[in-house]
Amino acid sequence: MQGSWTAIRHKGRDGFQWWVLSAHDARQEFTGDRHATATAMGADFAAPLPQLIAATDPENVQHWVLRDRKPIKQWSKGRATLVGDAAHATSPCAAYGAGIATEDGYFLGRRLAGVDLSDYIAVRAALDAFEAPRKPHTARQVQQAWMLGQVFHHAPAPLRPARDALLDRTPFLQKVIGDSSGEILAQLTALDETEHRFTAVRMPNAQ
Ligand SMILES: Cc1cc2nc3c(=O)[nH]c(=O)nc-3n(C[C@H](O)[C@H](O)[C@H](O)COP(=O)(O)OP(=O)(O)OC[C@H]3O[C@@H](n4cnc5c(N)ncnc54)[C@H](O)[C@@H]3O)c2cc1C
Structure with missing residues (x-):
């Protein structure tokens, strides 16, 4: 499935923030003025969204x-594996894609801890053990993000x-999707x- 989106990228004190404003039918080319469109879309929202849009450089309305x-x-092949959007591209609607990518890095690092990287079989086993629990979890998150996009837009x-x-x-x-959901509790257990x-x-001696 393919959709297209209008988002603003606002540079604040803590770096860039992305705000997804709307979804469009990707089959129809967008030829309007992006900043004016974003201004109109945000006009009825509470502060500070209209002010953020006004303060956003038109080049950063994308x-x-x-x-x-x-x-x-399968994410892994040989000694290589995928993480983040390359493994499980996630729509922005759950605001979790970067979070899942960060988790991937953490779980991958922990799986490779103590593994002799010159030992092909050991690396393969670590990569398989890394991706096995991540695949169903990330697939559910991607599906949920898609579902939220349908509901929101x-x-x-x-x-x-x-x-x-x-x-x-x-x-x-x-x-x-909040902190009482089974998915989050399962992640905490993991x-x-x-x-x-x-x-x-x-x-090893600490055990
Ligand atoms: C509008 C919007 C809002 C979002 N909001 C949120 C949010 O609130 N919270 C959240 O958790 N997630 C959010 N996401 C999702 C999040 O941005 C992505 O899931 C996350 O950036 C994925 O990280 P990544 O490192 O896997 O990939 P990326 O961030 O895409 O990084 C991949 C990098 O690889 C580089 N690259 C590509 N090809 C090559 C190459 N051949 N050689 C060298 N480098 C290459 C790219 O330039 C890029 O820098 C949002 C996404 C969008 C689009």
Whole structure:
């Protein structure tokens, strides 16, 4: 599936922030003025969004195509593996793609800790062990990000008031993707197990 999006990239004190404003039909070329379009889209939002758009250099209002990809079956081949968007390109709607990429780096580093990198079989085993639990987790996150994109940007007009009431006035989102969701608890358990294994590798006498 293919969609296209308007986003602003605002340079603040802490670096760049991205704000996705809208989705478009990628089959129709966008020829309008991006900054004026973003200004109109943000006009009815609460501060500071309109002010952020006004303060954004027009060159940083961008419009580009995002493609949703099906999960790939294998990330690793030989001594190489994939992490981040290369392994599981994620739509921005869950605001988690960079988070998953960072997790990948952490889990990969921990799996390779103590492995003799000249030992092909050991490296292969570490890469397989790295990707096996990451694939189902990241596939669910990518699917969830896609689903949120549908809910946020593609809901039929008659359903939007009900959607807004559900998202604005109930704990629905917090329950589904918040810190009480099973997915996050499972990740915390995975972190604990990984740290336990890492300690055993780095400090065998500490066990
Ligand atoms: C508008 C928008 C908003 C987002 N908001 C959030 C958010 O709020 N929270 C969040 O967690 N995620 C967010 N994301 C997703 C996040 O940006 C990505 O998931 C994340 O950047 C992926 O990191 P990565 O390192 O895998 O890939 P990238 O950040 O794409 O890094 C890949 C790098 O490789 C370089 N590269 C490519 N080809 C080559 C080559 N042949 N040789 C050398 N270098 C190469 C590229 O230039 C790039 O610098 C957002 C994404 C978008 C587009």
